[in-house]
Each structure stands twice: as structure tokens, then as C-alpha cells.
Amino acid sequence: MVKQDKIINGRQHTGNCKLFLENLKSKRIILRPLLMKDTRDIFSYRSQADIYQFQSWQPKTIVDVENFIESQIVGEPNLPNTWFQLAICKFDPDELIGDCGLHFFEKESSQVEIGITLKQEEQGLGYATEALKLVFNFVFRDLKKHRIFGSVDPNNRASIRLMERMRMRKEAHFIESIWFNNRWSDDILYAILDREWKTT
Numbered sequence: 001m002v003k004q005d006k007i008i009n010g011r012q013h014t015g016n017c018k019l020f021l022e023n024l025k026s027k028r029i030i031l032r033p034l035l036m037k038d039t040r041d042i043f044s045y046r047s048q049a050d051i052y053q054f055q056s057w058q059p060k061t062i063v064d065v066e067n068f069i070e071s072q073i074v075g076e077p078n079l080p081n082t083w084f085q086l087a088i089c090k091f092d093p094d095e096l097i098g099d100c101g102l103h104f105f106e107k108e109s110s111q112v113e114i115g116i117t118l119k120q121e122e123q124g125l126g127y128a129t130e131a132l133k134l135v136f137n138f139v140f141r142d143l144k145k146h147r148i149f150g151s152v153d154p155n156n157r158a159s160i161r162l163m164e165r166m167r168m169r170k171e172a173h174f175i176e177s178i179w180f181n182n183r184w185s186d187d188i189l190y191a192i193l194d195r196e197w198k199t200t
């Protein structure tokens, strides 16, 4: 039974998840649900070609970002067939430096897909690794999921290094499996299991 409710982005957010989410912080960063007030910050880096070159979502206008936050993001993690988007902030909660998406599937799948993006000027400082450590703890320990995976373009070297730093295993290299930017692209799959994360 939900004892405590909160509205995030106009949608109900259960108290139980709020407790978990409040723990998503480290020495340097804090993760919180993405909010409408983040629209301009998100647009400022997500609309840059060097940021979106390997991503399917490529916002052209502020309205694209507003629609993304309003329609694609739910106020609560772990709802079947939804993406839950977290803002990555330096310890001051208003200083947004990136975002991290968690894709939930049918309950029985017990799996989560992740995606992560940092502002260009905040890359190369370890923030993405720090954010994913918090996310992996949340997904495995609090949500008790079995597997986390990420899909990466073979040319996205920084993202591949990140997956490997997170001790994810390269499980597949699909050849020309995605129609992307008007051409067929390869896709690499990285994954990690709950029991592997516990031992890292």
C-alpha cells in the first residue's frame, strides 16, 4: 500500500520509490527525476550534433524537449514499458550536467536498458561512471532487477569505455541491425547481471 504520494511532472509518484530516489547521491552528484524546468538545460546539450550523433532522439526545438519530458517520461520508475529519465546534477540540485534514462519492460522480464548523456564540458571527469554506479545500485538492490543492458554504436568509443568501466560484458555485435541517420548501422550490446554487480 502506498503511504506517501508526490506529484512529479503532474503524475503520481509513490512514496516508496521516493525513498529510494532520495538516496541516489554520491560525494559529487545527485540524481533526481527530470522536471519541466530542465527543458532549456536539456535542449542546450542534447541539440548539439556531437552529443546526439549516436542517439535516436535528436531534438530540433525546445518544444521537442517539452514534448519529451511531458509525454515520454513518467513520474515513477519501474512501470512496465516506460522510460524513466533522471537528471544528473552536481551536488547543487539546480546544476544539471546530464541525464540518464532507464527503460523498463514487462514486469516478468526483470531487465532494464540504460542510456546516458553528459554535457560536453562535463565529460572526461568521471561523472557518468559515478552516475551509473548509483543507478546500478538502485536497479539491482532497490528494484531487485536481474539484468541491465545498454546498446552502443561501435563508433561511440567513450560510451564503450564507459560500459567496460562498469564491468559490463560485450554480449553481441549485430551487423547493420539498425536504420539510423539514413543508413544501416551496427549495434553492440553490453550487459551485466545482478550477481555480477554484487561482486564488483
Ligand SMILES: CC(C)(COP(=O)(O)OP(=O)(O)OC[C@H]1O[C@@H](n2cnc3c(N)ncnc32)[C@H](O)[C@@H]1OP(=O)(O)O)[C@@H](O)C(=O)NCCC(=O)NCCS
Residues within 6 Å of the ligand: 050, 051, 052, 054, 055, 114, 115, 116, 117, 118, 119, 122, 123, 124, 125, 126, 127, 128, 129, 130, 156, 158, 159, 161, 162
Ligand atoms: C557516453 C558518455 C556519457 C561518457 O562520458 P565520459 O565523460 O567519457 O565518462 P565519465 O564521465 O565516466 O568519465 C570517464 C573519463 O574521465 C576520466 N576521469 C577524469 N577524472 C576522473 C575521476 N575523478 N573519476 C573517474 N574518471 C575520471 C576517466 O579516465 C575517463 O577517461 P577515458 O574515457 O578517456 O578513459 C559521453 O561520452 C556522452 O554523453 N556522449 C554523448 C551521448 C551518448 O552517445 N551516450 C551514449 C549512448 S546511450
